[in-house]
Amino acid sequence: MINNQELIGYVAAALTTGSFLPQAVMTIKTKDTSSLSLGMYTLFTLGVLCWLIYGILIFNWVIIIANAVTLLLAACILSFKIYNTFISKP
């Protein structure tokens, strides 16, 4: 049985991780990253990587799974931003 505290933790993790899916889909579809902050996605991707390492160190599966998925989505968005900023010349 999970209690109410755990439940709200799982809902929180599902929402914050899941939220990057519509952004990743939108970025892949439109390839537009003009109003996305490079600083944000750089710091955020590094932060999520740290959360993943933290989850592995304390062996917490919720933290591991949530952050592995978020890392994938955030790294995808960051790749588009880096490509548009430094490689593609419009």
Next chain:
Amino acid sequence: MINNQELIGYVAAALTTGSFLPQAVMTIKTKDTSSLSLGMYTLFTLGVLCWLIYGILIFNWVIIIANAVTLLLAACILSFKIYNTFISKP
């Protein structure tokens, strides 16, 4: 004394929370939200609110402070996106 596990947890929290500052500053300065996903910021802001409630329930100050700051920044970005999508007609 904090151990290495706790340290990486604090670094992770500082990075993921701090990452929303450059995005908020960029959004406030440019007012451009064209490539930001409304779905992402709606889900994310709700998720961070749940994390804040979770932090209060388990009385964990790191979770409370990190998510209170992130909530403020995410809600600010979401407000601009809602204004540009539903209120302002360019």
